[in-house]
Structures are given as structure tokens and as C-alpha cells.
Amino acid sequence: MKKVFFILTALLLIAQNALAIEELKDVGIAKYAVLETLRDDVPIRNKDSENALRITELYKNSILFADKQNKDYYRVELDDDKYAWVNKKYVEVQAIIPEKRFEDIEKITHKSKKDRYIFKINTNSRSAFEFKQNGNNLDFTLYDVHYDPDCVNFKNKDSNFKLSDKIENEFKINYSSNKPLFGYGISPYEEGYILTIKKPPKINPKKPLKNLIFTLDPGHGGDEVGACAFGLEEKTINLQIAKKLKKELKKSGAKVYMTRKKDKTTDLYSRCAFAKEKNSDILLSIHQNSLANKKDVEKKHGVGTYYYHNQSKPLAENILDSLVKATNFRNDNVNYASFVLTRTTFQPSVLIECGYLIKQDEAQKLKDKKFQKIIARAIVEGCKNYLKENFN
Ligand SMILES: [Zn+2]
Incomplete structure (x- = not known):
């Protein structure tokens, strides 16, 4: 009878889509809601907030065990004393069970x-x-x-x-x-x-890029213009610089793929999937910066690089050093940032903001073909230094 009651209760709750784990716990018949993820790249976080740190991103049809909930989130038990939070919009309740199934x-x-x-x-x-x-x-x-x-x-x-x-x-x-x-x-x-x-790559110090596979990601494209200023569109400059970078990398013996070769709207996650599919050794995303408050640009401008996982930090540092020297732009630092393109782990992945499109003198240089070549060569130099420093 107890079992029938449990099943009926569980079915009723699922039907109403009003899961009350706490209530079930109170009557002592269930402890966990079995959750299934509805799509790929579902973040599970260390707190119940969109800004909280991502513990990981899960694939579609992953199974989680929730023991608590609040308005928008389920609390998932990973370990006896380790919990994560998943937004309810990414999961569906499959069952309510008294014990975890391993x-x-x-x-x-x-x-x-x-x-x-x-x-x-x-x-x-x-x-x-x-x-x-x-x-x-x-x-x-x-x-x-x-x-x-x-x-x-x-x-x-x-x-x-x-x-x-x-x-x-x-x-x-x-x-x-x-x-x-x-x-x-x-x-x-x-x-x-x-x-x-x-495996760590085996580097020839004289030709450190030889046979390495690069994926270059010209930021934005198509409907997504990116930063706009002085009649310039970021998506166009990103593509121009990426194309020059491709040429320079190939001269150094690297194999190069591009997430877009034209002015095309391209999904962020599919850009990372493309880099993975090509077995890339390095992923570089090319951007030009902007600010919410354009007045701040007198203080904050110049060239900056962005990484998320520690494995990418030395690459971000080397590219920044080389770009600051070559461009004479202000050093806008190596920055830790959670972007889709920096979060991918399958290769060191760095996002480069070559300069600020909203700063007139930088914009004038960023659109100049010769200056774009200087940027491309500096990025190549930074990649070479990174490889020689770490894998010699
Ligand atoms: Zn951008």
C-alpha cells in the first residue's frame, strides 16, 4: 500500500509539475528527484544564481539527483557533502525516488x-x-x-x-x-x-608552429555586428585580422581553420564544437573592444587578452606581451573571463581584444591593412613564445 501511495504521489506531483521534494521527505517516502538535462551545455553552478561559478557544463540526457529546490533552481547532490545548482529551465523531472541509483x-x-x-x-x-x-x-x-x-x-x-x-x-x-x-x-x-x-606537443624550437592545428574565430558576423563606432563594424575588422593571421600562421607551418570565412551569423557553441571537431591545438577568438559607458574610454582602452581555464593563461600572457610591444597600445591586461569561447577545454583558448573601436585613434589603426598585419604577426610571435617557453 505504501508503495502504491508513493507512486501515486510521485505521478501526481510530476503531472502537476509542482515537485515538492521537501514534502515527500517530510512523510519519509522519497528523497531525490531524478532530473534529466534537456540540451547540451547545461551549466551546473556552485550557487543558485546565473552569476555563480560553473562547476561544469553537462551534455543532453545527463542524469542528476536533486534533494532541494527553490524558485528557479534545483540543488543537486554530487557527493556526500558536495552540491551544485541547476536552473529548472534546463531539466525535466523523471521520477521521485527514495535512494540514489548508481x-x-x-x-x-x-x-x-x-x-x-x-x-x-x-x-x-x-x-x-x-x-x-x-x-x-x-x-x-x-x-x-x-x-x-x-x-x-x-x-x-x-x-x-x-x-x-x-x-x-x-x-x-x-x-x-x-x-x-x-x-x-x-x-x-x-x-x-x-x-x-x-599530450604536450613536441616542439621544434626553430619552427614551433610546424604542423600545429589552429582554429581562428572572427568574433560576431552576420546579424551580430559587435562594436560599432566611426562608421566601422567590429565583425568586419575581426574577419580582416583573422584572415591576415591565417596567412601568417600558415607561413610558419601551421594548419589553420576558421569558424567563419564570410559575414555570417554563427552560434557561439558551434564555434567551439568546430574547433573540437578539427582537433585544434589552439583556439583564438578575435575581437575589438567597446564599453557600456563610452566616456570611460579615455581611461580604459588598448589591447587585452582573455582566458578562463588555467591551461590557457600562459598563452594569453604571451600574446598580450607581444601585442603590447608591436602596437604600442595601452596594456589592457590578461583578464579572467567566462565567455563561451574561453570556457572550452579541448585546447588552450584565448580571446583577443585587439583594441577599442570606440577610441578614435585606435579605431583608425585597427581598420588599417598594414596595422592589421602588424597585429597578426604579433599574435604569431606570442604563440611561438608560448610554445617555446612551455613545451621545449
Ligand atoms: Zn566582440
Whole structure:
């Protein structure tokens, strides 16, 4: 009878789309709402606010267990004492259950390819995961899975990796290296996840860009004009500079792809997916800056670079140094910023604001073909320095 009552209650609540986890807890029959994500790139955050830090971004059909809710958010339990928040608009309640269900990790395979390590993690769930970078180390955690090392029977022969060594309700892989990180991420497949960690590139110090794959992203395009000032449109200057940069990179032996070659509206997430699909080693997004209050431009202007993950910071620093020297623009710093184009992890990813289009003297230079070439060459120089410094 109790079971029937539980099912009826749960169905009723789902039908009304008015999930009351607390109420169910009070009568002692349920603890968790099973949530399924409705799209890719669903952020889960450390607090119940759009401005809170992203713990990770999940793929479509990921399963989460919520134990609390407020107006717009569900609180998701990742670990015994670790929680995350997901906006209700990204998920659907699938069931209400008394206990968490953990899918078994059935099999793990590991491959060491020329440029990357690959782990195939066979589990029937698509659960939450998290990456943490600590210096040259990377910690990967897959939550809500049952991992028994004896059952999986995976013999790890690679000293760069350490796997969970006891039965747990989560699975961890720790990667350590004597060189900085150069890209990582996970992708879903029918039976679980594929974890990819790029190997540090082997650099020829005389030709550090040789055979490296770049994706260049000219910001905005089509309907999205970007900054506008003095009759100039940002999207056009971004594309002009990106094209010159492509030419200069190819001269140095790199392979170059562009997220757009024309004046075309292009989705931000698809730009990152394109860079991943092309197995890019470096992703550079080209922009020209602006300010909400144009009066501030006398104080805040010049050239700046933006990164999100630590693995991208040395690249952002080297490109900035080189651009400040070449342009003589004010140093507008290496900035930490959460943009779609900087958040992608599959390669070091840097967004470059070459100058401020709303500052007249900078705008005059930014539209000049010769000056654009100076910018392109400086970015190439910055990339070379980054590679020589970190991967020699
Ligand atoms: Zn822009």
C-alpha cells in the first residue's frame, strides 16, 4: 500500500509539475528527484544564481539527483557533502525516488595515441562530471557511478595516470605531467563517456608552429555586428585580422581553420564544437573592444587578452606581451573571463581584444591593412613564445 501511495504521489506531483521534494521527505517516502538535462551545455553552478561559478557544463540526457529546490533552481547532490545548482529551465523531472541509483562502470579502456590519451568509460548512465586543474595536474571525477576496481579489472600501465583504487560511488582519474596541460575534455557516446587528454606537443624550437592545428574565430558576423563606432563594424575588422593571421600562421607551418570565412551569423557553441571537431591545438577568438559607458574610454582602452581555464593563461600572457610591444597600445591586461569561447577545454583558448573601436585613434589603426598585419604577426610571435617557453 505504501508503495502504491508513493507512486501515486510521485505521478501526481510530476503531472502537476509542482515537485515538492521537501514534502515527500517530510512523510519519509522519497528523497531525490531524478532530473534529466534537456540540451547540451547545461551549466551546473556552485550557487543558485546565473552569476555563480560553473562547476561544469553537462551534455543532453545527463542524469542528476536533486534533494532541494527553490524558485528557479534545483540543488543537486554530487557527493556526500558536495552540491551544485541547476536552473529548472534546463531539466525535466523523471521520477521521485527514495535512494540514489548508481550505474556500474562496466569497463574501462585506455589508448595512447600520437597526440592524445583516450579513456573509454563504459557506464550506462550519463552522470555529472567535473575537471579540476592543479598546476600540471588534472583531476577528473565522474559522480553517481558505482566503481569496483576488481570487477572492472583495468590494468593501468601508464604512469601519468592514477585511477580510483577502491569501491566508490564515484570514479576518479588523476593525470600528472611535467609539462603544462594542452587540452582535455569528455564527450558522450552510446555507452558512456570518452575522456580525452592532449599530450604536450613536441616542439621544434626553430619552427614551433610546424604542423600545429589552429582554429581562428572572427568574433560576431552576420546579424551580430559587435562594436560599432566611426562608421566601422567590429565583425568586419575581426574577419580582416583573422584572415591576415591565417596567412601568417600558415607561413610558419601551421594548419589553420576558421569558424567563419564570410559575414555570417554563427552560434557561439558551434564555434567551439568546430574547433573540437578539427582537433585544434589552439583556439583564438578575435575581437575589438567597446564599453557600456563610452566616456570611460579615455581611461580604459588598448589591447587585452582573455582566458578562463588555467591551461590557457600562459598563452594569453604571451600574446598580450607581444601585442603590447608591436602596437604600442595601452596594456589592457590578461583578464579572467567566462565567455563561451574561453570556457572550452579541448585546447588552450584565448580571446583577443585587439583594441577599442570606440577610441578614435585606435579605431583608425585597427581598420588599417598594414596595422592589421602588424597585429597578426604579433599574435604569431606570442604563440611561438608560448610554445617555446612551455613545451621545449
Ligand atoms: Zn566582440
